[in-house]
Amino acid sequence: MTTFAEAAPTAVHIGADELPFVEIGGGNLLKVIQVKEQEGLWIVENVFQAGFEVQTHRHTGPVYGYTTAGAWKYKEYDYVNRAGSFLYEPAGSVHTLQCIEDDTRVWFQMYGANLNLDADGNVESVTDGAGTLAAYYALCEAAGLPRPNVLVG
Numbered sequence: 001m002t003t004f005a006e007a008a009p010t011a012v013h014i015g016a017d018e019l020p021f022v023e024i025g026g027g028n029l030l031k032v033i034q035v036k037e038q039e040g041l042w043i044v045e046n047v048f049q050a051g052f053e054v055q056t057h058r059h060t061g062p063v064y065g066y067t068t069a070g071a072w073k074y075k076e077y078d079y080v081n082r083a084g085s086f087l088y089e090p091a092g093s094v095h096t097l098q099c100i101e102d103d104t105r106v107w108f109q110m111y112g113a114n115l116n117l118d119a120d121g122n123v124e125s126v127t128d129g130a131g132t133l134a135a136y137y138a139l140c141e142a143a144g145l146p147r148p149n150v151l152v153g
Contacts, residue, residue, distance in 0.1 A: 012151060019148045021047060022139035028052050028099075032136040034151035035129040042129030045107045048072060048099035056096040057127070061112025063089040070104025072097060081106070 014033065021029035029047040036042075040061055048070070056075075065087040073080045074095040081087055089095070091112065113128035133150060140148055 014149075014151070019150065020140060020143075020145050021045075022136060022143055022145070024139070026052060030132075030136060030139070032133055032148075032150050035133045036151075036153060037130050038153075040111045040113075040129065041109070042132055043107070043109045044132065045105065048104040048106065050099055050102045050104075052099040054097035055116045055124075056094065057114040057116045058094045058123075059089055059091055059110070059112060059114060061091050061110065063087075063093075063111070064109040065089070066107045068105045068107065070099070070101040072099045072101075072104050072106065074098070 019031050019033060021031045024030045027049045031045045032042070033045060034041065034043040053075075065081070065085075067081045067083055067085045067087075069083050071080050071082045075098055076095050080100065094117070110129070113126050115123045116125045116127060118124045133152070136150070137147060140146070
């Protein structure tokens with residue numbers, strides 16, 4: 001006879017050092033934690049350096065961001081995200097991330113895709129979980145790291 005505890009799904013733990021950060025240019029780092037392509041979910045952690053800027057983009061789904069160190073902002077807004085800040089971005093929001101302090105750490109839980117926009121607001125490219133995961137695997141391989149055990153599916 002199976003007990004209730006034996007039939008229940010189990011938690012999945014990933015230790016702080018089990019997934020590597022990889023360089024994405026200029027000392028900025030990326031760690032992909034989970035991608036559930038069918039749900040459109042992708043969770044990443046970044047370490048940004050002062051002066052780093054993400055291309056202006058529109059989200060097709062909601063985004064949740066939590067800052068654990070440093071400071072960053074959106075070019076379009078006055079507030080600054082600092083350690084302990086939580087940010088909710090609704091689907092359709094448009095902004096340009098700018099890092100203002102070295103070693104800024106941010107964890108993002110995103111749904112859907114980022115539509116990267118040109119100066120006239122036209123979609124120039126698309127970034128999503130599957131593409132980010134593929135890039136992460138390639139960057140790990142290029143750095144001589146074993147394929148990380150990202151939560152997928």
